[in-house]
Every structure is written in C-alpha cells, then in structure tokens.
Amino acid sequence: MQNNKRVLKGTHFEMGNWACTEGAIAAGCNFAAGYPITPASEVANRLADRLPQVGGTFLQTEDEISAICSAIGASWAGCKAMTVTSGPGISLMQENIGFGVSTETPLVIVDVQRFGPSTGVPSVGLAGDIVQVARGSHGDYQIIALCPESPQEMFDLTIRAFNLAETYRVPVFLMADGFIGHMREQIVIPEADQIEIKQRKIAEPAESVLDRQDFLDVNVAPMPVFGRGLKAHVTSSCHDEHGMRNLSDPAVMHRYAIRPIEKICTHRDDIIQVQADCADAQIALVTYGTVSRSARAAARLARKEGLKIGTLRLLTCWPFPDKEIRQVAEQVDDMLVLENNMGQLYPYIKAEAAHACHVSFLGPQTLGQIHDPEFIFSHIKELIA
Amino acid sequence: MSQTDLTIAGVGGQGSILAGVILGSAAVTYDDKYATQTQAYSSELRGGFAATWVIISDEPIEFPRVTHPDVLVAQAQDSINRFGEMLKPGGILICDSDMVQEVPQTIERQFRVAATSIARNRLQAPVTANMVMLGALCNVTQVVSRTALEKAIAKAVPKGKEQINLEAFNLGFEQVKNM
Amino acid sequence: MSTSTHPLKKYTRSHIMRTTTCPGCGIGTVSQAILRAIDELELDMDDFVFVSGIGCSAWIPSPFYNADTLHTTHGRPIAYATGVKLGLPDKHVMVVSGDGDLTAIGGNHLIHAARRNIDLTVVLVNNGIYAMTGGQTAPTTPRGLTTITSPHGTLEHTFDISPMIAAAGASFVARWTTYHPRQMTRSIKKGIQKKGFALIEAVSQCPVQYGRASNLGDAVSMLTYFKDNSVRISKTQKMDAAELQSKIVVGEFVDTEKAELTTELAQVKNKLRASP
Structure with missing residues (x-):
C-alpha cells in the first residue's frame, strides 16, 4: 500500500520484522541492501516496498557480501544505511564488517538469528550469533549489539541502533531472532516529533586531509562524507588520523587498532542499557x-x-x-x-x-x-x- | 489476570494462520487487549501442516509461547493428531466436522462445525471456511468481541471480499448458537 | 636549473611523493590515461569518487588521486562502488582494480554490476598474474604458463574478460594494452560519459612477475609483444580460432544505450512521490 509517511503513527498488530522496517524508516534510513534469507526476508521485502516511497533506495544484491559492501559504500555517500540478514549471511559478511569497523562507518546490521550451525533450521529462532557478531571478523575490535525481546523493541531498538551508529560512527547490530521476527504483537508508533533522531557530524573542508582529523578520535571524528569536495582518503588498511595508509610506524599501528575500541569503551555508559x-x-x-x-x-x-x-x-x-x-x-x-x-x-x-x-x-x-x-x-x- | 491461549491449525492453504492474525489484530486494535501471534508451517506452501498460536490477555504478555492451549481450533484431522494431546485439561476443541474424523474421547468440550460445507454450499467460497471457524470460536469463547472481529476481518481480507468473509464469519457464529 | 611540473600533477595529493610500482610497470601508463581522460573532459576531481580493491592496480587512485577515494577489501570494490553510486547518483564513480581482484575473488560482483547496468566506470588492469603476492596464476593467466602456483604449467582455461562483460549486459566495453595509451584514454573518456556500466580492460605489463614467468622479459619487450600481437576487433572476423589463439583483441566490444539502474530508480521514486 502506498504511504509516503516516514512514521506510521498508531497501534499496530504486526510482525517484529515489520516493526524493524518501520523503525529503520522512522530513524531516517534511506539505503538498504539485502539478499533473501529466512527468517529475515520480511524486513528486506518491506524495505523494498517502503524505501522508494520515502525517497530511499533498496538494492537486492547478488549475495550478502555485496549487501554489506554496498551499504558501507552508501554510508560513505552520506546515506543512513543498513543491511539485514540471518546467521549464514553474517558469516559471509564478516570480513567486510571488519572494514566497517576499521573505517568507522555508521551502519546498522539487522541479524534475525536462526537455528544453526550451518544451514540448520531456517525458520526456528536461536540466539546463535551472539559471539560471532563480536568476534567473527579477524583482529581486535569492539562492536555495539542490541537485543530486542519483542516486536515493539524491534521498532524502538532499530531506531536506537541508527542513532548509536550515527553518534559513534560504528556498525551497530540488532540481534533479533526468528521467534520475535515472525511474532505479531502490538507495536505502538508515536508521533514523528516524539522520536529522537541523531545525525552524524560531518567534516569541514580543508586544504588537504593532513589538515584534518578524519579518523581515530575517541570522541568521534567528524566523518569526511563523499561527494562534498572533502577529498577523503578511506582505507581499512592501517591508517593514521588523516586516513592515510601507514604500514611501517608501530605507534600508528597501535593507535589504528585501539582507538576504535577505546571510542566505544569511553562511551560505554551512554551505550549500555x-x-x-x-x-x-x-x-x-x-x-x-x-x-x-x-x-x-x-x-x-x-x-x-x-x-x-x-x-x-x-x-x-x-x-x-x-x-x-x-x-x-x-x-x-x-x-x-x-x-x-x-x-x-x-x-x-x-x-x-x-x-x-x-x-x-x-x-x-x-x-x-x-x-x-x-x-x-x-x-x-x-x-x- | 485473564489470559487465553489458543492454537488454530490446519493444512497449508486453509487460512489457519490468517485466522490467527485476524484474532490477534481484533484483540489489540479494537478490544484494547494484549495479544501475541506466532506460527509454524511446513516448507511446502500448500498441503503441509500449518498452525498458529495466539495468546489474548488483559495484561501485557510475558511468555509468548503456547505450550498447553485453552482452545484448539482444528481445521484438519492432522491438526488433532498433532496438537490434540497438548490441549489443557478441560480445554475446548472446535473442529471442522467435514475435515475431522476421529476426536480423542478425553476431550470433553467439543464443538463440531461443518465449516467447509457451509463455506462451499452456502457461500460457494470454500476458502472462507477459516472465517466460519473464527465465527464459531468467537461465539464459543468470547475471547474477542464480535464487533472487533468483524472490523478486523474487513481490514484483513482482500478488497471486495469483505462481505463474503463477514457472511462466513456470521454463519459460523450462528451455527454454534443453533447447536 | 628550471623545474617543470607534470600537467597531471594537479590531480594528485601533493603530499604523496612516490608510487609503489616497480620499474617498468604498466600502471603509470593506465593512471595517466585515466587522468588525461578527466583532464580532456574538463571534469573536476570533486565530480568523482574512486573505489579500488586489493592488488597493485588498486593503488592507482589510492592514495594518489586528490579526490574521495575508497580503498576496499579484496574483490569487493564494485560492490562498494554500487552503494556509493546509489547514494550519490550525480557523481562519476570509477573503480580501478586488477584482474585477480575483479574477475577471481570479485567475479560475481563484476558480472552482476554489468547485468544491472549501473552507471560505473571500471578500469580493469589485466596483467595476467597475481603480481603483488608474488606471481601466482590468475584466471587470466594463459593456459600452459608456469607460475609459482602452477609449477607444472597452468592447466585451467583463461577468462576472456571483455566479451564476458559485454555478454553480461554492459553498455560500454573496450580493451586496449599499455601500448595503446591514446586509444585507452579515448575509451576511458567514453566510459566516463556513458550512462551505464562501462568496462575498460587495460592489458598491462608486469615485467617483474609476468615477464619473468613468461620469459617475455622487460617492459620494452613486453610492450613490443603487445604491439606485435594486438589485433583490432574489426579485423578478427576474417581470422580463424587458431590465428586468434595467441592474439590480444583490442578495440571497443560494445557501445550502446540502454536503461540504466540509477536513472530507473529515480523515475520510480518520482512516480511514487507524485502519486497520492
């Protein structure tokens, strides 16, 4: 059904996956990419319908790797971006989740978890990915992951996930599962002006990236979003505060690895609920x-x-x-x-x-x-x- | 705390899950109650088993899984074979008598509704058998008000099909009264 | 002593003083062709976002080009670039990467981007080998060639990239070698201007790895080889398979207009906005 509104105010009796979609759109999501997978498909299906109605874009990709990569690319293009999948998709995404962490990219990854290991039981919910989202990509890093217990929280915490992603320039996981993803319950959506929305800080133009700190600030560096003449240098390889690659200075390596971790740990009281x-x-x-x-x-x-x-x-x-x-x-x-x-x-x-x-x-x-x-x-x- | 746990089951294509969604939606949207609705079905979209579990309560629902329902709505023999034993002692069985041959003796409170033949013969619409069952359920349990269910049905069914589905619902409702 | 500044220097980050390429590498030629194309089109670097993967040629834009550059994981630059382009449909998004990156680990993204006909310009530098990791066999390595991971000769058949991407649905496909820098520049210009998926396959010399494995020798002899063995696509119709076996077919394989993804998406959004 056609609806150009971002916020569908009212009381609804819908699935958790429906609530997640509406939470994303209410939070200002304007780009999503995904690949069909049970029990997460309803989120992508609805995003495909709803996003263009509110001026956003949905892309069905050739696999989950492409889904997370294009979402990260869209985030650097200035979009509020997300992808949605289940355990097998997270497994495929892991390398590029590390890219998102390392390049300090705001991004929401919805994981509607299912019974594993391997192909397991697609339709049965299980909290199977709790450790893999925190430890599944190589190297040391810190992540934010939120755990909803109801369709209402799939709405509320999806919004919070976007706000945390924008505030701290990090990928944020929503750890739903097939049970609440497919469960219908009352979902109360408030007025648009009752929903707090956070936006990322954006870097100012400079003569050169050397005159600007684009990365590795524990208090979150403004993001040098593409397309604004900021001439950002973005790499997930070891880089300094300007984003410039440096594979020879041990002090830079140290900062490159620990600053994104410290960024989350420093603000843990604001993040943890x-x-x-x-x-x-x-x-x-x-x-x-x-x-x-x-x-x-x-x-x-x-x-x-x-x-x-x-x-x-x-x-x-x-x-x-x-x-x-x-x-x-x-x-x-x-x-x-x-x-x-x-x-x-x-x-x-x-x-x-x-x-x-x-x-x-x-x-x-x-x-x-x-x-x-x-x-x-x-x-x-x-x-x- | 007043809480009713229900199972509605059938084979794929009979609309058992839709009936559960409508029931929950009626409770939440029009009766100001709390409800949860979950479901399971086999991989084949037609002919496999399908079941939905609905909890309706005056208070927020904590545990959302139905283990021993107060009410079982069975649209097929398979539904009784699968879920009959889980019915709470003293629980209510409402079954489509056209589709069910054997009912365990242990279930004392039984309501048999010829939902499929009513839908086929009186409405020429066998797909509305689920609404006949919903009408019977409404009258037997009064777990949700009649007006709430009527509104929820009108909202949930495809445009242009509201009238025939409401007729099916009313036939089911009246059928129980005449028992 | 008088100093002169390279006319393309203005397009590079001033603080980057040296490249990572080996003496005789073809990457400098390809990089110049890209910057010359931008220069001749009188475009600004702020009109572009450059995306690259992993491998020697992924270093062409990053860190050198003074523009928004995204240096991604191995094989995935086209997937990243797809998101960038969908977020910034008015910018030129160019992917520069190698044959291993774009046709082996990232092969699926390449054919799907061509199928979608999304408005990207992909400059694929094909040196026929994994150079940065020490000379392993690639999907582009000629059958029979001995490399460090095919010490008994490469047993597998070889991707013919340009026709493959033409078949996948690209709007523009051209192949040139580093012996053809002016033709390459012209095709890159066309690729940038094309509203649709454009692939420019740049066959390039790697004297250090490929030159050694093939005994083709140094850069000059490899360029001579490109010169002697390149055949214009227009002339191939009269040649049989045996004659074409060891030839490099160069020229434009496709140059067509067809529906492009970001344009189509914009139309859908406009339609939805207009309807009640």
Whole structure:
C-alpha cells in the first residue's frame, strides 16, 4: 500500500520484522541492501516496498557480501544505511564488517538469528550469533549489539541502533531472532516529533586531509562524507588520523587498532542499557533477547511461592555490560544465565560474576524453543535445594 | 489476570494462520487487549501442516509461547493428531466436522462445525471456511468481541471480499448458537 | 636549473611523493590515461569518487588521486562502488582494480554490476598474474604458463574478460594494452560519459612477475609483444580460432544505450512521490 509517511503513527498488530522496517524508516534510513534469507526476508521485502516511497533506495544484491559492501559504500555517500540478514549471511559478511569497523562507518546490521550451525533450521529462532557478531571478523575490535525481546523493541531498538551508529560512527547490530521476527504483537508508533533522531557530524573542508582529523578520535571524528569536495582518503588498511595508509610506524599501528575500541569503551555508559530488577533477590536470572520474557514469567512464578528471584536483562550485549553484571553479582547468591543457545555469553558473564556469587547456565528444555517458565522455575527450586 | 491461549491449525492453504492474525489484530486494535501471534508451517506452501498460536490477555504478555492451549481450533484431522494431546485439561476443541474424523474421547468440550460445507454450499467460497471457524470460536469463547472481529476481518481480507468473509464469519457464529 | 611540473600533477595529493610500482610497470601508463581522460573532459576531481580493491592496480587512485577515494577489501570494490553510486547518483564513480581482484575473488560482483547496468566506470588492469603476492596464476593467466602456483604449467582455461562483460549486459566495453595509451584514454573518456556500466580492460605489463614467468622479459619487450600481437576487433572476423589463439583483441566490444539502474530508480521514486 502506498504511504509516503516516514512514521506510521498508531497501534499496530504486526510482525517484529515489520516493526524493524518501520523503525529503520522512522530513524531516517534511506539505503538498504539485502539478499533473501529466512527468517529475515520480511524486513528486506518491506524495505523494498517502503524505501522508494520515502525517497530511499533498496538494492537486492547478488549475495550478502555485496549487501554489506554496498551499504558501507552508501554510508560513505552520506546515506543512513543498513543491511539485514540471518546467521549464514553474517558469516559471509564478516570480513567486510571488519572494514566497517576499521573505517568507522555508521551502519546498522539487522541479524534475525536462526537455528544453526550451518544451514540448520531456517525458520526456528536461536540466539546463535551472539559471539560471532563480536568476534567473527579477524583482529581486535569492539562492536555495539542490541537485543530486542519483542516486536515493539524491534521498532524502538532499530531506531536506537541508527542513532548509536550515527553518534559513534560504528556498525551497530540488532540481534533479533526468528521467534520475535515472525511474532505479531502490538507495536505502538508515536508521533514523528516524539522520536529522537541523531545525525552524524560531518567534516569541514580543508586544504588537504593532513589538515584534518578524519579518523581515530575517541570522541568521534567528524566523518569526511563523499561527494562534498572533502577529498577523503578511506582505507581499512592501517591508517593514521588523516586516513592515510601507514604500514611501517608501530605507534600508528597501535593507535589504528585501539582507538576504535577505546571510542566505544569511553562511551560505554551512554551505550549500555540493562534492566535490573534484583532488589532483595537471592538469585538473579540473567538474560538477553527473547528469553528475557521467559525469565520474567519464571520470576513471577517463583515470587508467588515466596522465593526471592530477580532478573537482569541485557538490552546491550556488546559492549559487554561488565560493570552492571558485577554490581548485581555482588548483591545476590546465585546467577542463573539463560540463553537460547549452548551458552555463548555465559563464559563472559561468569568471568565478571564468579568472584562474588555462584554462576550457572541453563539452556532451553529443547534447543530453539525459548525456555518454558515452569522449566526455569523447577531448575530454580533445584538450585535452592 | 485473564489470559487465553489458543492454537488454530490446519493444512497449508486453509487460512489457519490468517485466522490467527485476524484474532490477534481484533484483540489489540479494537478490544484494547494484549495479544501475541506466532506460527509454524511446513516448507511446502500448500498441503503441509500449518498452525498458529495466539495468546489474548488483559495484561501485557510475558511468555509468548503456547505450550498447553485453552482452545484448539482444528481445521484438519492432522491438526488433532498433532496438537490434540497438548490441549489443557478441560480445554475446548472446535473442529471442522467435514475435515475431522476421529476426536480423542478425553476431550470433553467439543464443538463440531461443518465449516467447509457451509463455506462451499452456502457461500460457494470454500476458502472462507477459516472465517466460519473464527465465527464459531468467537461465539464459543468470547475471547474477542464480535464487533472487533468483524472490523478486523474487513481490514484483513482482500478488497471486495469483505462481505463474503463477514457472511462466513456470521454463519459460523450462528451455527454454534443453533447447536 | 628550471623545474617543470607534470600537467597531471594537479590531480594528485601533493603530499604523496612516490608510487609503489616497480620499474617498468604498466600502471603509470593506465593512471595517466585515466587522468588525461578527466583532464580532456574538463571534469573536476570533486565530480568523482574512486573505489579500488586489493592488488597493485588498486593503488592507482589510492592514495594518489586528490579526490574521495575508497580503498576496499579484496574483490569487493564494485560492490562498494554500487552503494556509493546509489547514494550519490550525480557523481562519476570509477573503480580501478586488477584482474585477480575483479574477475577471481570479485567475479560475481563484476558480472552482476554489468547485468544491472549501473552507471560505473571500471578500469580493469589485466596483467595476467597475481603480481603483488608474488606471481601466482590468475584466471587470466594463459593456459600452459608456469607460475609459482602452477609449477607444472597452468592447466585451467583463461577468462576472456571483455566479451564476458559485454555478454553480461554492459553498455560500454573496450580493451586496449599499455601500448595503446591514446586509444585507452579515448575509451576511458567514453566510459566516463556513458550512462551505464562501462568496462575498460587495460592489458598491462608486469615485467617483474609476468615477464619473468613468461620469459617475455622487460617492459620494452613486453610492450613490443603487445604491439606485435594486438589485433583490432574489426579485423578478427576474417581470422580463424587458431590465428586468434595467441592474439590480444583490442578495440571497443560494445557501445550502446540502454536503461540504466540509477536513472530507473529515480523515475520510480518520482512516480511514487507524485502519486497520492
């Protein structure tokens, strides 16, 4: 249906993938590239329809490699750009995700995760890519990844992903999964003027790139966007603050590698969001994404029986909320980590919490089916006994 | 907290999933309730299994997966074979009697609606059998109001097909009353 | 002592004082052909975005050209350039890269960009070998040639790039060697002006790697080889396959007008904007 509005104000009953698309468009996305893949296709399908209606461009590429490359290219051309895929597509994109990190490119990558490994089960959601989005490209780097638990958050956090990408000049992941991607629920879209939108800072013209800092500023260098006569030099090879390649100076190599990491770490308090409901709790259920809903339902069951169960939900899984996890660990006796996988974030959580409390892991009763609250509750009872 | 968990199942092409989407949409959009709707289907687009799970509640829904539904709407024998056992004790089964031969004795509250023959013979539109089932579901469970469902149907079906789908819905609704 | 400045120096970054190319390399010739084409068309470097991949020839625009330059991962410059062009449809977007980059690891992007007929100008420098990594066999290496990864001779057949890209749907395709710098300049000018996908295949000498592997020797003897073995496309009709076997067919393979992607996209958007 034809609709030239960027913001579809109102209450909707639609899929998470629909909400993600509308979040992107509300955030000002004007370029998207993608390759068909279950369970992410609905996002690309709708972007193909909606983007041209609001003056944007959608490109169906020959593969996921081309999708991420063209999205990065479009971002350098000044677009708010995104790509959307699932685990196999992320695997293909990894080298160029590193390019986006290294060239400090604002970009949103939506990952509607599915059951792996390999071709696995396309239609079944699983949090299978949590580590690969942070560690899958070669070399040391830091990434931002957000974990929605509902279609509403696929709208809200897609907007936040664009805002963080623009603010910090970084690729940002939205870690959805096939379950909420395909789940319909109420999505409330506010008025356009109620939605906060961030824009990247753009570099000023200079005699030469040597007179300008285009890269490697922990407080985010203005971006020398193409097409404005800024004569930007952009390479993912080791470069200095001006973007000029330098493969011989160890001090430059050091800065090239660590400054983009420091950029994210310096601003971690602004980036990281968690929801802690742990006052008086003996056991904290630590979750992210869809499983968070199971955890809250289980905590409610347990509290009905007088058990002191709290929840800690990581809305941001990268950069890793180490401080927030430590704080809760120091309040509770036990941390039970619930993930819809074999424990991808568990070692990271354990490393932060084990000094202060007992930490254990519980996968779902059947992998791919998010935890049944009763299943969690019976495990809690065992833990207490 | 009032919450109803439903499963609507059939074979691909019968419109079970659309019925679930309309149900959830009616609850959220016109009855000011909360709802979630999920689905599963086999890879073949026609003839394989298809099922949708809908939760309707007066409060925000925490756990969105239906494990033991209060209501099972079965549009095919396969649906009962797959999902019959999961029905909560005392749960309601509404089945299309044209498509279902055997129903487990253990299910006490059963409503049999000849949805396919009503849709075919009275409306010459067998594809509206899902709306007949939705009408029956509405009357039996009152989980969503009749007016909300009518509005949601009119919005969801293809333009020009509103009237025939609403007729199918009303026939299903009345069918239960006359039981 | 009087000093003179190269007439094309104004197009390069003033602080870059030396190139990375080996003595006798053909890349300087190709780079001059590109800058001469821009100069003769009286275009500004700010009208361009240059995108390159990995390999010796990817260094032609980056870091030397004083323009927006994007130096990408191996094989992907056309994919990056596609995004740049869709974001900046009014700019000239030029890809400069090698045969390994654009036809081996990046081959799929090349044929799909040609199929889309997106308005890019691709200067593909074909030296018939992987030069930067030490002389490995490439999809363009002649069958039988011994390289460090084909020590018993290259067993595989060779890509004939220009006809392949013509078949994939490009609006403009030309091939010249570094023995033909003026013709190459003319074709690059046409490629820049063409609204559509344009490929200029620049067959170039690599005396250090290819010259050694083939025993063709130094730059002068390789250029002599190009001179003696190039055949104009117009003359090939009268030649049989055996005669053409070791020849380099040069000239313009395609020069046509057809629907171009960014133009079509703009029309779709305008139509949608106009409708209620």
